[in-house]
């Protein structure tokens with residue numbers, strides 16, 4: 001079972017398949033997709049007709065049958081289809097979990113041709129392995145791979161996922177590596193509020209602005225999307241415009257991930273404990289200062305990176321309840337609600353105790369407080385966050 005001295009780390013590499021290899025990769029995607037839809041249909045029918053859940057085990061048994069029935073599937077490694085079953089099972093577990101929590105999640109959906117973009121293999125040397133500098137996949141061949149960084153020598157490759165994103169192919173190799181030694185304590189904890197105008201605001205009042213390239217990338221994306229909307233459906237131009245949109249989306253995602261990597265690295269390096277809001281809690285009263293679509297995905301990545309880096313550094317990340325963090329006075333002696341707060345208010349004043357603070361700063365102090373850490377009343381103006389940002393050349397606006 002899970003050994004606590006081992007952590008899983010994923011390394012992503014660009015693949016350069018040949019034309020014939022691309023054909024075979026696309027075929028695998030297509031077969032995996034139809035299998036996915038078939039399994040989903042089966043679960044749906046069983047659920048709607050008999051009120052019964054089809055298990056992963058049951059569907060795994062169908063892999064053999066599927067391979068016998070469909071000539072195209074014959075060539076495909078059964079692990080690929082078993083991973084499809086696992087993916088479906090995960091989708092359903094997520095779905096049921098959210099139903100249980102009283103949310104209204106969408107039922108897992110059938111996947112159209114453009115919505116199925118990855119497949120996986122789950123056992124190193126069985127179906128895939130590293131052959132020299134190439135990645136060998138059974139039924140596809142030896143694919144060129146760009147080793148932009150080496151896999152550590154003590155890493156053990158466990159699984160691979162082949163992804164097709166924005167016209168490019170990638171291999172994500174999940175490896176087991178021994179847990180690194182915890183970093184020395186810094187004696188510092190921090191509460192962070194995340195938002196739109198400032199990406200993060202600390203409980204000490206420092207702000208790290210959203211990087212400029214976020215907005216530039218979004219503007220370019222909107223331009224390409226307009227172009228796509230104008231193109232005639234089904235035409236060559238349309239296909240080209242779609243590729244451009246996907247490429248730009250991937251570019252933005254890469255930039256964001258890169259930036260968040262650097263940022264979380266700094267935070268983990270400087271802090272023993274980090275408190276942020278748990279935005280996965282369904283929360284109707286959550287302030288609307290966050291524009292959902294852009295923000296939530298960024299928060300998810302930020303949280304995941306933070307948690308996983310904290311794990312290997314022996315740091316603590318606390319996710320706190322986000323309810324009313326910006327509508328509550330952060331003075332520990334007071335904690336009254338700040339009722340008249342509107343969206344436009346960038347500054348809050350407490351009518352009970354007279355606390356006067358920047359709104360996000362106030363929220364960050366509440367977040368620290370909810371993690372069980374202490375926020376003194378007078379803000380400490382130590383500029384560690386800004387200094388750290390400069391040190392790694394994250395340039396504030």
Ligand SMILES: [Zn+2]
Nearest residue numbers: 329334350353
């Ligand atoms: Zn107060």
